[in-house]
Amino acid sequence: MKLDEQYKLIYFKDLGDERGNLVVIEGEGMDIPFDIKRVFYIYGSDDTVVRGQHANRETEFLLVNVGGSSKVKVDNGTETAVIELNKPGMGLYLSPMVWKDMYDFSADSILLVLCSRHYDGTEYIRDYEEYLREVGKEV
Numbered sequence: 001m002k003l004d005e006q007y008k009l010i011y012f013k014d015l016g017d018e019r020g021n022l023v024v025i026e027g028e029g030m031d032i033p034f035d036i037k038r039v040f041y042i043y044g045s046d047d048t049v050v051r052g053q054h055a056n057r058e059t060e061f062l063l064v065n066v067g068g069s070s071k072v073k074v075d076n077g078t079e080t081a082v083i084e085l086n087k088p089g090m091g092l093y094l095s096p097m098v099w100k101d102m103y104d105f106s107a108d109s110i111l112l113v114l115c116s117r118h119y120d121g122t123e124y125i126r127d128y129e130e131y132l133r134e135v136g137k138e139v
């Protein structure tokens with residue numbers, strides 16, 4: 001599959017008014033394609049760390065920098081792309097089986113991650129050579 005079919009930038013509506021901003025993300029096909037089963041967020045990382053460095057066999061994700069900024073490098077074993085997340089209303093949707101690195105976190109970065117599945121360590125691929133094998137690349 002082509003990489004640009006495996007990720008998507010989604011812009012959410014801002015229902016803010018003079019009192020401030022309010023961004024809504026609804027699951028089950030409304031704003032994002034999946035039913036949200038798990039939420040986690042990453043903060044206190046900086047520009048010296050690289051997180052992620054894995055692919056998930058089953059889980060779909062939606063990443064939003066609700067504060068600050070970070071970069072995400074996506075890789076399908078053939079193509080790569082870098083997406084900068086720097087707006088609270090901008091989300092990066094990732095299909096299963098995309099290798100991802102998150103890095104270049106600003107000091108105030110809060111990276112919110114919505115997931116289609118509960119945590120299951122066995123669906124993670126953390127070895128890049130194993131990942132390449134599973135996507136049918138020779139290593």
Ligand code: TYD
Nearest residue numbers: 038039040042050051052053054118119121
């Ligand atoms: P890790 O996968 O290294 O985080 P990242 O993708 O940001 O690099 O996760 C760190 C630890 O937290 C690891 O021991 C697994 C655990 N963890 C959970 O228990 N539940 C979760 O939903 C997540 C994302 C991680």
